[in-house]
Amino acid sequence: MPKSLLEQAISGNRRSLAKLLTAVENGEVSRDSLKLSTRVADGSVIGVTGAPGVGKSCLIERLLSTWTSNGLKVAVIAVDPSSPLTGGALLGDRVRMESADDNPNVFVRSFAARNQPGGMPNAVVLAADVMRNCGYDIVLIETVGSGQSEIRVVSVADRIVLVEAPLRGDEVQAEKAGVMELADMIVVNKSDLDGSERAAANIISSLELTNNPPPVLLTSAKNSAGIDDLATQLRTLRAKPDAELARARERLLTAWDNALLSREDIDGVLDGLAGSENSAQEWVDKNLRW
Amino acid sequence: MRIVIAKPGLDGHDRGAKVVARALRDAGHEVIYTGLRRTPEQIVRTVLDEDADMLGLSSLSGAHAFLFPRVCQLLVEAGCTDVTVFGGGIIPLDERSLLFDSGMRAIFGPGTKMHEMSEFVDAVISRSSSNQPVGVGEGGDWVWSSGE
């Protein structure tokens, strides 16, 4: 069944692709069952990260219209947080992406983080591969934009673009050190606002002392300044050379978290930890061997 | 459940739609909000690409009598017969049977309590798990009435 769904999706049936993505999201199909080989990280799956409100969705909309007018097909996976208490989620990134609604060469799919560690569902990796196999030349992944997900996106994307915006203060940028070190490109958006050039200058000077500083671009999703340049540079963006170790670490942590949380006895383990005096550390020492 | 909440047409009243979207999220559902001023075609495309189980339409401007049945018709044409369509806003009682005839399963007016909407969603879940019709193109005459 899943294989034929993939065939239909490859032949351009949107509903089949949508159904297949649901099966991927729910863990009902695997890479093996779809007979998909592991994709080479060729730069076609790009993570777009950055704090809430910096303009990630609006920038993606600008990229969608630029790339599709150049004849490319582009897919988007937009991840939003799930409530840890109810499991519910409000997925609102589409609101900013008008192309999502009628451009035939665009496919936008919202994913709830579903309490996956790091706010980045592991299914996103396979979902992006499925989209690539269905003829989408580029897949953009928008992260939740806060906490760990900013860094975890390196385990699912080939390249990472960190979006910043003016008026966010120097302290915020210092906190961003982790993801700044991993970003293959930094975009300072909202260049139509005061302070954007200074924000870009600050970022450039703080990166001066690092090896292989990533390119820093100024854009405005509002008046389209810098968008063509961004769209062009992203097509040939290189992975930051000295970030390999840090990337490998995030991939390992993601795989580890997933292995742990997909144990058959995990619900019992969590219930036990929630209701007892035993610490998580004790459980790990006793039960995990490698 | 994956639920799309959409505002068809030129109606700019979005408070109700946002309140409903948040309430359904709090009831544990994954809710995709489309934003204002969507055409029926755009709404159907969102339901299709997001593989939604349900679609909630909101209208306060009086255009529901045209827009809601149009969305239902396009959904059926797109093969989304199993999607449950419901709605709310300013919709006079005597105009509702037309909407039910086009395949909608519930209409909620001003002052609707949030728990009632989630009771409706639960009823849809339990009916569809026992293979009773709930979709826009599945026929049957079941529509939600409060206190069910």
Ligand code: B12
């Ligand atoms: C606030 C308001 C506005 C605000 C809207 C702000 C906003 N961003 O939403 C402003 C001031 C902008 C506005 C403007 C206008 N408004 Co006005 N507005 C109202 C008012 C007073 C309240 C609406 C509201 O927000 N209620 C609170 C929310 C939470 O309730 P709700 O939307 O009804 O939603 C509830 C239920 O209906 C249901 N529900 C709604 N949608 C959905 C969807 C689903 C899926 C489900 C399950 C349930 C559901 O659940 C919600 C919770 O209980 C109503 C009158 C009224 N009492 O309804 C008039 C009203 C809707 N407006 C009206 C009019 C005419 C206008 C204007 C044309 C006025 C003008 N001449 O300029 C403009 C048009 C704006 C536009 N572009 O469309 C008329 C519509 C008449 C009609 N349908 O024939 C009304 C009914 C007033 C009246 N009695 O004349 N308005």
Ligand SMILES: Nc1nc2c(ncn2[C@@H]2O[C@H](COP(=O)(O)OP(=O)(O)OP(=O)(O)O)[C@@H](O)[C@H]2O)c(=O)[nH]1
């Ligand atoms: N002035 C200005 N405003 C912008 C620009 N880009 C986006 N905005 C505004 O910034 C706000 C947030 O934009 P989004 O694209 O939703 O931001 P986001 O990063 O996707 O936000 P989350 O998904 O919530 O994390 C919106 O009100 C946009 O209109 C820009 O270039 N200039």
Ligand SMILES: [Mg+2]
């Ligand atoms: Mg966004």
